[in-house]
Amino acid sequence: MAAAPLEPESSRVSFSWDFFWHGVLPPLIAAVPITLTLTVLAALGSAILSIPLSLCLGARSRWQRWPAQSYSLLLRGTPMLVQIYLIYYGLGSLVPREWMRHSWASPVLRDAFWYGLTALTLNETAYVAVILKTGLDGIDRGQQEAAQALGLSRTRTLTRILLPQAVRAVFPMLANELILLLKSTVLVSTITIFDVLGTANNLRFETLRVDEPLLGAACVYVVLVGLITLACAAVERRLRRPEA
Amino acid sequence: MTNAPPQAAIEFVSVSKAFGATPVLSDISLTIAAGERAVVCGPSGAGKSTLIRCINGLEQHQRGTIRVSGETLTEATRSLRQIRAQVGMVFQSFNLFPHLTVLENCCIAPRTVLGLPRKEAESRARTLLRRVDLPGYADRYPAQLSGGQQQRVAIARALCMQPRILLLDEPTSALDPEMVQEVLDTIVGLTDLGMTMVCVTHEMGFARRLATKVLFMDQGRIVESGPPADVFDAPQSPRLQRFLGRERAGP
Amino acid sequence: MSAWNAPLAGYGTQLLLGLIFTLQVALCSYTIGMVFGVLGAAAKLSRRRGLRLAAGLYTTLVRALPELLLVLLAFFLGAGLIERLLVFLRLASEDFSLNPFVVAVVALGFIQGAYLTEILRAAVLAIPRGQQEAARALNLPPLTYLGRIVAPQALRHALGGLGNIWLNATKDASLISVLGIFSDVLKVSSLAAAATKRYVFFYMVAGACFLALTLVSMALLEWLRRRLSLSRLA
Numbered sequence: 001m002a003a004a005p006l007e008p009e010s011s012r013v014s015f016s017w018d019f020f021w022h023g024v025l026p027p028l029i030a031a032v033p034i035t036l037t038l039t040v041l042a043a044l045g046s047a048i049l050s051i052p053l054s055l056c057l058g059a060r061s062r063w064q065r066w067p068a069q070s071y072s073l074l075l076r077g078t079p080m081l082v083q084i085y086l087i088y089y090g091l092g093s094l095v096p097r098e099w100m101r102h103s104w105a106s107p108v109l110r111d112a113f114w115y116g117l118t119a120l121t122l123n124e125t126a127y128v129a130v131i132l133k134t135g136l137d138g139i140d141r142g143q144q145e146a147a148q149a150l151g152l153s154r155t156r157t158l159t160r161i162l163l164p165q166a167v168r169a170v171f172p173m174l175a176n177e178l179i180l181l182l183k184s185t186v187l188v189s190t191i192t193i194f195d196v197l198g199t200a201n202n203l204r205f206e207t208l209r210v211d212e213p214l215l216g217a218a219c220v221y222v223v224l225v226g227l228i229t230l231a232c233a234a235v236e237r238r239l240r241r242p243e244a
Numbered sequence: 245m246t247n248a249p250p251q252a253a254i255e256f257v258s259v260s261k262a263f264g265a266t267p268v269l270s271d272i273s274l275t276i277a278a279g280e281r282a283v284v285c286g287p288s289g290a291g292k293s294t295l296i297r298c299i300n301g302l303e304q305h306q307r308g309t310i311r312v313s314g315e316t317l318t319e320a321t322r323s324l325r326q327i328r329a330q331v332g333m334v335f336q337s338f339n340l341f342p343h344l345t346v347l348e349n350c351c352i353a354p355r356t357v358l359g360l361p362r363k364e365a366e367s368r369a370r371t372l373l374r375r376v377d378l379p380g381y382a383d384r385y386p387a388q389l390s391g392g393q394q395q396r397v398a399i400a401r402a403l404c405m406q407p408r409i410l411l412l413d414e415p416t417s418a419l420d421p422e423m424v425q426e427v428l429d430t431i432v433g434l435t436d437l438g439m440t441m442v443c444v445t446h447e448m449g450f451a452r453r454l455a456t457k458v459l460f461m462d463q464g465r466i467v468e469s470g471p472p473a474d475v476f477d478a479p480q481s482p483r484l485q486r487f488l489g490r491e492r493a494g495p
Numbered sequence: 496m497s498a499w500n501a502p503l504a505g506y507g508t509q510l511l512l513g514l515i516f517t518l519q520v521a522l523c524s525y526t527i528g529m530v531f532g533v534l535g536a537a538a539k540l541s542r543r544r545g546l547r548l549a550a551g552l553y554t555t556l557v558r559a560l561p562e563l564l565l566v567l568l569a570f571f572l573g574a575g576l577i578e579r580l581l582v583f584l585r586l587a588s589e590d591f592s593l594n595p596f597v598v599a600v601v602a603l604g605f606i607q608g609a610y611l612t613e614i615l616r617a618a619v620l621a622i623p624r625g626q627q628e629a630a631r632a633l634n635l636p637p638l639t640y641l642g643r644i645v646a647p648q649a650l651r652h653a654l655g656g657l658g659n660i661w662l663n664a665t666k667d668a669s670l671i672s673v674l675g676i677f678s679d680v681l682k683v684s685s686l687a688a689a690a691t692k693r694y695v696f697f698y699m700v701a702g703a704c705f706l707a708l709t710l711v712s713m714a715l716l717e718w719l720r721r722r723l724s725l726s727r728l729a
């Protein structure tokens with residue numbers, strides 16, 4: 001691990017505003033939809049998958065609890081990067097080459113986007129399930145009894161009574177998790193997906209300029225995080241109004 | 245309003261239940277006829293709440309048989325759902341759904357369990373809200389209501405399912421003293437509906453007004469039962485005499 | 496030695512060394528993170544508005560940026576800037592370049608510090624106000640107050656959060672593999688996977704290594720939590 005020089009001399013040029021505004025920001029902003037798509041799809045996917053997982057985490061039967069807890073431990077106890085590589089290189093190498101090229105699924109199987117999305121969704125599910133379980137555990141047991149006494153089915157009780165209250169209770173944690181998810185999407189740039197960071201890195205390689213692409217990416221992410229934070233705060237305010 | 249069937253509404257045959265090693269119900273046998281209004285009273289820990297919670301399956305009895313409107317209670321979900329459709333319950337801590345309005349609280353079960361269309365469910369709910377004297381409160385949220393108002397909404401919510409049997413588990417124990425009377429009056433006002441009622445309460449005056457039958461429980465057993473006049477004015481067992489002596493001494 | 500090395504296609508030793516290196520990175524970055532965290536929390540709790548704003552800017556910016564981007568920024572911008580600053584201040588010679596390990600560890604520590612600031616600040620705020628008044632009434636010197644009263648209680652409140660950030664530190668240490676110049680366990684696994692084409696196997700080995708770190712850490716944290724709650728501070 002010798003101390004090699006960290007960047008080529010050419011990047012020690014002063015910061016170029018012109019390049020920043022015209023050469024860096026446009027392609028980065030053009031890549032925002034990819035970052036947002038990954039974030040939104042992974043958020044939706046994990047929201048749906050985390051419901052059964054959170055129920056299993058709190059289940060009485062150990063046949064439901066143990067697999068759920070193992071999943072949770074595996075996905076939260078290992079780095080996101082390892083999971084991405086495992087799914088991309090691992091699954092990719094498992095699929096026979098014939099399928100890759102000729103099958104109907106080949107656009108999906110060849111595009112790194114879907115592998116990245118899968119990894120993000122699976123990972124996020126584990127985190128959201130833990131948060132959701134915290135929310136469900138916090139609901140007064142009387143609520144469930146009232147729903148039972150009224151004859152509501154288990155599904156209805158869950159969807160109309162328990163989940164709405166659980167989500168309201170843990171909304172700040174979910175909002176925080178959404179921002180963490182947005183930040184995690186940058187890791188898929190390591191498997192050739194051209195999200196904002198991937199585009200920025202590409203610019204680095206092509207132009208050998210370092211400052212502008214990275215600072216441009218930083219600005220874009222700060223703005224994205226800021227927008228999501230504001231949006232979540234607005235949603236939280238609307239959720240609170242009924243319980244005035 | 246309801247045409248009560250001639251068979252017994254609630255039957256317990258040698259029912260027992262224990263929490264771990266502690267017995268809670270010991271060999272309980274009772275019959276409550278349709279249309280009867282039974283009040284269950286007794287010292288704390290006597291098993292009163294457990295008794296009525298066994299009727300709609302919120303607690304599972306371990307030995308003996310429980311029959312509701314002829315239907316035997318088993319652990320099977322379908323039979324529980326059928327029984328719960330005819331048995332309404334009012335809880336000590338109201339258990340209203342805080343994220344739904346008063347109207348939505350009342351309508352959710354009729355719409356999803358009975359399949360009533362929205363208009364019909366809402367009109368039924370509004371009628372019952374008038375009956376519990378809360379006509380303008382349909383669009384409020386539970387947190388905006390006082391304890392007494394919340395409990396009355398809970399009663400309306402249970403009635404919206406048109407149950408044949410209404411269970412009340414210490415409906416006024418969690419209320420501030422000034423709100424107890426309004427709820428008790430509301431419950432007594434339900435007698436014209438002809439429903440079978442089982443109520444656990446400490447309010448003796450209210451018990452006298454409401455009950456057609458009184459069950460006195462102590463340590464998991466029914467010690468004495470009979471019409472209110474007999475039980476309250478001529479208690480036979482020393483335990484009941486002591487209990488009433490204590491109760492009468494209170495405010 | 497070859498008995499356990501064989502299934503790992505001869506990469507066993509390198510993987511073990513890589514795991515040790517990753518652990519070193521995690522430990523060093525966490526330590527530096529604690530330094531940033533204590534300073535940041537002190538700044539946020541101070542009476543000087545400037546310090547509070549500066550610390551607020553620190554935590555907000557760092558928590559708004561992806562960790563990988565921050566590491567890249569540190570390496571490609573930050574390191575260069577600091578090197579130029581040191582040369583300018585004549586504290587270093589012209590061709591001085593920072594040790595990459597130091598840069599990586601400080602970058603990761605800088606990130607963790609932002610989260611630790613919040614945790615430590617909340618933990619200190621959780622101590623009832625009356626304690627400070629009592630200390631003043633007793634004329635306790637401030638260092639004693641901080642060391643014997645504030646710190647132990649804050650640590651008990653903060654233990655959960657501190658543990659979480661440590662677990663994050665062990666996972667974030669994997670980010671340095673992207674830079675390509677370190678032989679951490681993930682980089683070695685990637686190389687082994689590419690060389691042997693046994694991708695699933697070697698990435699699962701990498702995952703297992705990190706999982707082992709996580710499990711051991713969780714066990715230690717639980718032991719620590721139990722020791723602290725049985726102490727006479729309860």
